[in-house]
Amino acid sequence: IAFFMNWNGYGKSSSAADKVVNEIRAKGGKAVPNYDSVEDGEKLVKTALDAFGRIGTVIFFLFSDIIHRIHLRGSFLVTRAAWNHMKNQKFGRIIMTSSAAGIYGNFGQANYSAAKLGLLGLSNTIAIEGRKYNIHSNTIAPTAGSRLTQTVMPQDLVDAFKPEYVAPLVLWLCHESCQENGGLFEVGAGWIGKLRWERSLGAIVRGKSHPMTPEAVRENWEKVCDFDNASKPRTIQESISVLNDALSQIESEGNVSMNATY
Amino acid sequence: IAFFMNWNGYGKSSSAADKVVNEIRAKGGKAVPNYDSVEDGEKLVKTALDAFGRIGTVIFFLFSDIIHRIHLRGSFLVTRAAWNHMKNQKFGRIIMTSSAAGIYGNFGQANYSAAKLGLLGLSNTIAIEGRKYNIHSNTIAPTAGSRLTQTVMPQDLVDAFKPEYVAPLVLWLCHESCQENGGLFEVGAGWIGKLRWERSLGAIVRGKSHPMTPEAVRENWEKVCDFDNASKPRTIQESISVLNDALSQIESEGNVSMNATY
Ligand SMILES: NC(=O)c1ccc[n+]([C@@H]2O[C@H](COP(=O)([O-])OP(=O)(O)OC[C@H]3O[C@@H](n4cnc5c(N)ncnc54)[C@H](O)[C@@H]3O)[C@@H](O)[C@H]2O)c1
Ligand SMILES: NC(=O)c1ccc[n+]([C@@H]2O[C@H](COP(=O)([O-])OP(=O)(O)OC[C@H]3O[C@@H](n4cnc5c(N)ncnc54)[C@H](O)[C@@H]3O)[C@@H](O)[C@H]2O)c1
Numbered sequence: 001i002a003f004f005m006n007w008n009g010y011g012k013s014s015s016a017a018d019k020v021v022n023e024i025r026a027k028g029g030k031a032v033p034n035y036d037s038v039e040d041g042e043k044l045v046k047t048a049l050d051a052f053g054r055i056g057t058v059i060f061f062l063f064s065d066i067i068h069r070i071h072l073r074g075s076f077l078v079t080r081a082a083w084n085h086m087k088n089q090k091f092g093r094i095i096m097t098s099s100a101a102g103i104y105g106n107f108g109q110a111n112y113s114a115a116k117l118g119l120l121g122l123s124n125t126i127a128i129e130g131r132k133y134n135i136h137s138n139t140i141a142p143t144a145g146s147r148l149t150q151t152v153m154p155q156d157l158v159d160a161f162k163p164e165y166v167a168p169l170v171l172w173l174c175h176e177s178c179q180e181n182g183g184l185f186e187v188g189a190g191w192i193g194k195l196r197w198e199r200s201l202g203a204i205v206r207g208k209s210h211p212m213t214p215e216a217v218r219e220n221w222e223k224v225c226d227f228d229n230a231s232k233p234r235t236i237q238e239s240i241s242v243l244n245d246a247l248s249q250i251e252s253e254g255n256v257s258m259n260a261t262y
Numbered sequence: 263i264a265f266f267m268n269w270n271g272y273g274k275s276s277s278a279a280d281k282v283v284n285e286i287r288a289k290g291g292k293a294v295p296n297y298d299s300v301e302d303g304e305k306l307v308k309t310a311l312d313a314f315g316r317i318g319t320v321i322f323f324l325f326s327d328i329i330h331r332i333h334l335r336g337s338f339l340v341t342r343a344a345w346n347h348m349k350n351q352k353f354g355r356i357i358m359t360s361s362a363a364g365i366y367g368n369f370g371q372a373n374y375s376a377a378k379l380g381l382l383g384l385s386n387t388i389a390i391e392g393r394k395y396n397i398h399s400n401t402i403a404p405t406a407g408s409r410l411t412q413t414v415m416p417q418d419l420v421d422a423f424k425p426e427y428v429a430p431l432v433l434w435l436c437h438e439s440c441q442e443n444g445g446l447f448e449v450g451a452g453w454i455g456k457l458r459w460e461r462s463l464g465a466i467v468r469g470k471s472h473p474m475t476p477e478a479v480r481e482n483w484e485k486v487c488d489f490d491n492a493s494k495p496r497t498i499q500e501s502i503s504v505l506n507d508a509l510s511q512i513e514s515e516g517n518v519s520m521n522a523t524y
Contacts, residue, residue: 068330072376100501103459105386105444114334114384121379124367143505160509164474168467171476172483182367185486186461186501190474191508192486193464197365198494199448202455205430212426212452214433221434224447224454227494232460239362239448243405246453247422 071115076122083135092135093174096123100141100186103195116141120184127182136181138173142166143188165190182234198230204246208253333377338384345397354397355436358385362403362448365457378403382446389444398443400435404428405450427452444496460492466508470515 079094086092101109102116119139126137143149144166145158153161169187172178184195203220206212217224233239341356348354363371364378381401388399405411406428407420415423431449434440446457465482468474479486495501 068335072380073330076372076376100498102383102386104496104498104501105383105388105390106498107387107390110338110384110387110391113387114338114380117383117386118334118376118380121364121367122372122376124364124379125369125372125375126367128367128369129372141501143502161505165468168474168476168479172479175476175480178480180483180487183487186464186504188505189508190468190512191464191466191505192479192482193504194462194487194489195459196489197457198460200456202448202453204453206427206452212430214430214437217430217434217454218437218440220454221442225442225445225456227456227458232489234366236362236366236368239366239403240405242448242455243423243451243453246451250452 067111068115068118071112072118072122075119079122079126086130086135087133090134091176092130092133093176093178094123094126094130094135094137095170095173096120096137096139098123098139098141098184100143103141103184103186123184124182131181136173136178138180138183138185140166140169140173141184141186143186161188196232196234198227199233200225200227200230202242204250206250208250329373330377330380333374334380334384337381341384341388348392348397349395352396353438354392354395355438355440356385356388356392356397356399357432357435358382358399358401360385360401360403360446362405365403365446365448385446386444393443398435398440400442400445400447402428402431402435403446403448405448423450458494458496460489461495462487462489462492464504466512468512470512 075096082092082094096119097116098119099112099116100106102113102118102120105113123137123139126135129135130137144161144163145153146163149161150158166187169185169192173180186193186195201223203223205216205220205224210216231238233242337358344354344356358381359378360381361374361378362368364375364380364382367375385399385401388397391397392399406423406425407415408425411423412420428449431447431454435442448455448457463485465485467478467482467486472478493500495504
């Protein structure tokens with residue numbers, strides 16, 4: 001199904017979309033065709049939102065490509081287009097707009113969550129690639145009343161959570177004196193908080209001559225999930241280094257029990 | 263450019279791909295056409311990897327759609343296809359394969375990082391939607407020698423980081439007695455660690471009659487980024503509740519200074 005709709009978003013082949021929509025309807029489902037290209041962002045988002053608000057699985061499916069194209073791919077393409085310019089001027093500030101729906105998950109928003117947390121992944125890498133050119137990339141997860149949220153938020157919240165309580169954070173992050181890079185911030189109502197990863201010390205679940213088994217994983221599960229003395233890793237290098245440490249520890253311990261842990 | 267390549271992935275229109283490739287070559291760039299559909303996963307991944315290993319920006323661009331299609335969209339489509347079956351049998355275990363490249367960012371892997379952290383966003387929401395049907399979704403970020411990594415990892419690491427040191431975690435997470443849901447785990451070499459979000463208490467950067475300004479954000483920046491007494495939020499509801507608390511606090515304080523913080 002999604003295959004056909006893709007022709008739609010890309011090739012403007014309305015007959016392909018109609019065909020899918022008719023098939024869905026013939027099977028008792030509900031479907032809304034959309035004939036806009038991704039350049040017609042406004043109409044596309046509106047169609048997707050209207051559809052999301054009313055219907056379930058199938059449309060959620062149909063529009064998955066569109067959500068990804070606008071949020072994730074769109075942000076990627078725009079960044080890419082700006083990159084060389086920023087590099088040349090040795091200054092750039094990129095703000096990705098993620099969402100608490102991606103950070104924590106949110107019922108009924110599988111596509112949106114995926115696209116929005118994808119933006120954080122994109123920002124994480126761009127922050128590294130841009131650093132030496134004074135190009136910084138940060139990610140915000142805002143909550144504000146807007147055309148997007150007024151369809152799902154009660155009016156008093158739409159009024160209380162003003163976009164003006166988000167925008168100044170973006171301005172600060174864009175400022176040349178702001179050295180923040182690769183950060184993630186929740187923001188709304190005039191409050192701002194920063195997020196980072198916390199990682200458990202974890203457990204080594206095999207020995208030099210004891211294979212790693214599902215049973216060994218189960219037996220060490222409490223330790224794997226124990227956040228006492230957790231670390232706050234910031235780079236992929238820290239990830240590799242904990243693995244190297246584990247390898248040396250396993251090698252040096254010789255024959256250890258299957259339950260050997262850090 | 264990416265538009266054209268999409269025809270390629272989807273419609274097997276090799277002439278469209280050739281056209282783009284020729285355009286890139288005419289401009290002095292390097293490009294590799296690929297004529298497989300996404301169903302021909304193996305060849306596609308190989309082509310993408312071969313290309314990634316050798317060339318820069320343009321191909322990175324060309325194949326962005328393909329990476330997203332396989333990793334993110336592919337996982338989405340397969341999950342979707344399995345969903346009703348799992349729901350009916352009131353049992354399901356979904357494992358998304360993310361990557362440290364997405365979690366922390368990694369130089370040269372903007373697309374891959376985005377797709378891979380997108381999978382965590384997808385898993386976060388699926389974990390919530392599946393809970394009442396005993397469908398659990400967890401995410402792993404593995405490190406292992408494989409066809410994928412042998413092109414970029416030294417041979418001794420490929421040998422040391424065996425896939426057998428990852429697979430037992432997957433088996434455990436798939437087991438009916440495993441109640442873990444919505445988790446994220448780094449795994450490799452026989453070590454397993456769990457990740458979660460840590461959020462600073464943050465700062466309120468406006469008062470009832472003091473607008474939020476970029477200057478107020480800057481003045482409170484240290485507090486925004488201070489992880490003393492940080493919380494470990496797990497749901498979007500916790501995100502909303504901190505915003506509501508901030509609103510009440512601002513309202514009740516009447517005229518506070520612009521620097522008022524939690
Ligand atoms: N409002 C919230 O509470 C909230 C929460 C989480 C995330 N977000 C994110 O914040 C961002 C802004 O959303 P908003 O709430 O202000 O909604 P909005 O609808 O008011 O703003 C969205 C804007 O994007 C533009 N747009 C849409 N498609 C486009 C395209 N293809 N190309 C260029 N522009 C396009 C629209 O014209 C509109 O101006 C979005 O990324 C949204 O996902 C918002
Ligand atoms: N190996 C690592 O260190 C590492 C690190 C981070 C993430 N990962 C992730 O782990 C997963 C497995 O990778 P690997 O390292 O074992 O590489 P691999 O190349 O050995 O395995 C990839 C598998 O995916 C299959 N595949 C590719 N395209 C497909 C498609 N369209 N449909 C169905 N199957 C398809 C291939 O046939 C192959 O069996 C990937 O998602 C990868 O991104 C691996």
